[in-house]
Amino acid sequence: MDQLVDWQNNYQNIRDRGQHLLDTEKWADCRFLVGSPPNQKLLPGHKLILAMASPVFERMFYGNLPDKTDPIVIPDVQPEAFHAMLEYIYSDKINISSFDKACELCYVAKKYLLPHVVAQCTHFLWADLSPKNACRAYEFAKLFDEPRLMQSSMEIIAAKTKEVLADPNFCDIEMSTFLTILDCDKLNIETELDLFNALLRYAMERGCMPEDDDNVPSTSGKCQVHVDQSESQPIDVEHPVVDVESMHETIEPDEMDEPKVEPSESAEQLQQHEEEQNVDMDAQRKITDQSLMKQAVKKIRFLTMTPQQFAEGPARSKLLQQNEALSILIKISSPCINDCPMPEGFCTSRISRKVNFPPPSSHDNYDDYRLSPSDRKKPLLFPALSTSVFDLTPPSINSRFAESDLTNDTRRSYCVRTIQQQFDYRNTSVTDCGLTFQVDTNIMITGVQVPTQVLCGELMNSAGFSERYAEILYAHVQDMQGSRLTYTHCTSRVRYDSMLEISFDRPVYIYRNRIYKIYVVFNKIGWYPMYTCVPDIICNRVKFMFNVGAPGESVRDGLIRAIVFLHTDNQSPSPDRAAVMLE
Structure with a gap:
């Protein structure tokens, strides 16, 4: 009995005593229902301890309008991440075991204004950057406004582009991230076909391939080209192009009207309304994805390809209409012909993105970007990635050359x-x-x-x-x-x-x-x-x-x-x- 009463004597510091309160739920005076079904978990807490660590909890429990609900529902946080945050609050322990856990913990730490935890998660992500997770790290950094991590992630993507594109999880990235990659002037690729093939695979995996509209070209074109029918199908030049983008108006899901359901409606009617809404949202999302896919196709530098590369690859895909493929092929084969310009909005650059990166060494291997535990609190430095390689940020900013020649320059x-x-x-x-x-x-x-x-x-x-x-x-x-x-x-x-x-x-x-x-x-x-x-x-x-x-x-x-x-x-x-x- 005395052992149960005098439990405090078993712990020498407040961290251990705090961990004991968290583990045993002793004196807990609030509860949190964390996560969404089926992954939900009820976690206890102590208002005073939580308020001591987080200004959000302080306002929640001791503000002008304290939250008295029980339990407090938190559907947007993973239970494991919330528990990891509680461990830090109660015992100063920060347990980060993987890239995914770091992202989840950083999200909840941002939500409850715990900057030290955010910094530790960010340093872990820096240390764990690789071609496999560089895109996800970029999206995470963009979401949480971490510009240095965004820059570091894009540098990895640019230095190891082929490995990034070949990763099986590449098709899980956001379309906006893909568009950012296509905006880069310098990438480690063999030819522009690497990017186009990745875009084609992305469209097929995500189900956002343009609809088949018979690929009919516009009658406004002035080009007359003989096509060898023994090699390919003839191209119909007498039908106008159907612009799929202009036929549909993109509607964001947040802007859609909620279904108006009368109180007397049955459960079957409610389910029917929900299904109809999901169908409408899926249809609008598909239209949006196809529109973004069209933007991505227009960023491909087709003019850096050879006629054979283009004819055997992009020209046969559904990402291009036949009239677009024909105009691009003519422009590749005969750059001086002005009667057939590039299709509207398509990239006209003939400069290859390919960069001859130096051979791997102790200074320019991405593995060296990983930080040792003792260095994770230091600013991340990418010595090999300079302006002569990337146009993401001027090379001079990322090099010690810039620090010596610019920041100390008195001629401001x-x-x-x-x-x-x-x-x-x-x-x-x-x-x-x-x-x-x-x-x-x-x-x-x-x-x-x-x-x-x-x-x-x-x-x-x-x-x-x-x-x-x-x-x-x-x-x-x-x-x-x-x-x-x-x-x-x-x-x-x-x-x-x-x-x-x-x-x-x-x-x-x-x-x-x-x-x-x-x-x-x-x-x-x-x-x-x-x-x-x-x-x-x-x-x-x-x-x-x-x-x-x-x-x-x-x-x-x-x-x-x-x-x-x-x-x-x-x-x-x-x-x-x-x-x-x-x-």
Whole structure:
């Protein structure tokens, strides 16, 4: 009996005592029904302990409107991942045994705002990156806004493209991920046929092969081509093309009307309504998949193929209509003929994506990207993947050459926006501002300048007034696709009525004529000077064009005063010099 009462004496530290409470459910005062049928599990918890670890649980149990339901249903989390999170909360243990477990645990840690667990999961994913899981890691990083993991995953995909495409689970990736791969300029493939064959296999596995519309071409074409009928079937050129994409309007599942069911309807009628809804959703999903598949086909660089490669492969597939195949074949065979242009929207590049990667060594084998347990807390470095190989991010950003030649460069330029009007803006909680821009010359952006708070009489007359205050800012840059390219968190004591320069965690390569967006988030309550500025500025031979995005993309842009940048001279470090720097 004494042993049961004095169980605390059996444990020397609070972690073991917490684990005991979790295992025995002693004093548990809340329950969670985690997962969805049939994989559901009832897990107990202690409100105080949970609230000590997570601000979400604190608001849930001790906020203005505490959750009093029992059990608390959590259908979007796997029971194993939720239990792993509880183990961390109760005993500081983080058990990650596989790539899948890391993804699931990271999801629940994001949900309940446990940044340390998120960091450990991310480092595990970095350490476990391989061609087999690089696509899934990219999708995971994109979903949870982890730009460095996104970049690392794409580097693996680009370096080991053939292994990625050959993996049996490749067809399980999202179509948007496949489109991202097709947007890459440099991939480790033999020919463009590798990508096309993977796309064909993907379409067949996912059931999104274009519908058979007899592949009839348009009468608007002016080409007349003799086709050897002994080798292939004649192509009918007298029927118009039926554009399947324009015949259907894509409807997202979330936008569909819910079936209106009267209370008097029977269970059979309810089931019938549900089945009809599922059929409609499947039909619309199929239309959407076929539309995305058509976009993917148009990104294939058919003009890098030989006539024989194209005729024996893509021309015979259902991914191309006969009139499209005919036009592409003519363009491959006779590039100078202008009467038969490429079909609308198809890629016209004749530059091969193939990259002659260096032979495997201690510096450029993807196995070396795996981190040892002692290094998993260090930033991940991919020394072999430089700009001369990838266009995903400029090679100079990922190399020590860039760190020595760019980040320490004192020849920075400041594109200060010309003010038309100024007024004061009051930040009452958190204010985010965004500025879209593009330039006419390739540059490197190293940071931005924003104004500090306005010094007003109200502040000067307050007790404990100081000439400086603690400013808290977040800033990042993203590209046209919404991918975050860099991020920084700035906490500094600054003067009122001055300018604060925020330096990004690394220089960002900005390509000319592409649209980018800078985000800055202000976290301090107070008055800030807001500006209205002219749209175009020329600074040090670089023309900046601001507010070039869609309406609404540039919000409160007047809080961003200047952009700090470096000239690149349109040059990247040579492979030899980069290799020397890496040594």
